[in-house]
Amino acid sequence: MCAKIIFEMAHTGKTSLDIVVISDVHLGTVGCHAVELAEYLNSIEPKTLILNGDIIDIWNFKKYYWPETHMVVIRTLLNMMTNGTDIYYLTGNHDEVIRKVSSLQLGPLFIRDKLVLNLNGEKVWFFHGDIFDITMKYTKWIAKIGSHGYDLLILLNRMINYFSVKMGRGKLSLSKKIKFSVKKAVRFIEDFETTAMELAISEGYDYVVCGHIHQPKIRGYENEKGSVIYMNSGDWIENLTALEYDGHEWSMYRYEESDFAVNEKIDLLTRKYKKENGILIG
Secondary structure: OOOEEEEEEOOOOOEEEEEEEEOOOOEOOOOOOHHHHHHHHOOEEEEEEEEEOOOEOOOOOEOOEOOHHHHHHHHHHHHHHHOOOEEEEEOOOOOHHHHHHOOOEEOOEEEEOEEEEEEOOEEEEEEOOHHHOHHHHHOHHHHHHHHHHHHHHHHHHHHHHHHHHHOOOOOOOHHHHHHHHOHHHHHHHHHHHHHHHHHHHHOOOOEEEEOOOOOOEEEEEEEOOEEEEEEEOOOOOOOOEEEEEOOOEEEEEEOOHHHHOOOOOOOOOHHHHHHHHOOOOO
């Protein structure tokens, strides 16, 4: 692989980028960090934005829960298209209904199930990743029940963190602790990544970029048939991460609230509103 990889970087100011990849936003759920995502989107100027599945959570969508902050994200995306950004919406499992129109193009908006780009002579394969999930393929109703439980866990986590921060103890992630304490969950993540990487090698890709499992990562992999770089953009529920490509290097962006503490340009109902409504807004 000739392209360099940077695993993490801080983000300051407006940044021009070739490609940004975001996945698993889950707009329409209580776990979505819409304010933080809109702040990030307003801080970048990508030529191409790839929304790699589960952006709008149609599974768990409720008429009574669509906060103004979630609408801010949609308006921000529309503004980005108006300003020259091409947006590829790659379908995921929570927005799978959109797969019915997965060849649609509306100006700079492209609806696809997958995407292949040639970047500096290297083939990069983008797709959400739920095709590797046996639970999704054969027992979708179990997965849907699990997603509701996950939402409740995230809401409980926010409440705990609200008081934990007030007491000066910092934040913790209940879902991460549960995931990594269950051997089957850890094995699932490892199997998912290995399957994606081996399939990418067999298909002749140099990079494979997924979402779905909410685990941000950049790693190399090699077997007897070749090598590949695996990348996962993570999510905007727990990790608040995105992949960035500047034309030469891929990097993992991680949201830090301090990066936007004095950003006057982004007024999303104001920082005061966010603090006062802490666990209640998305």
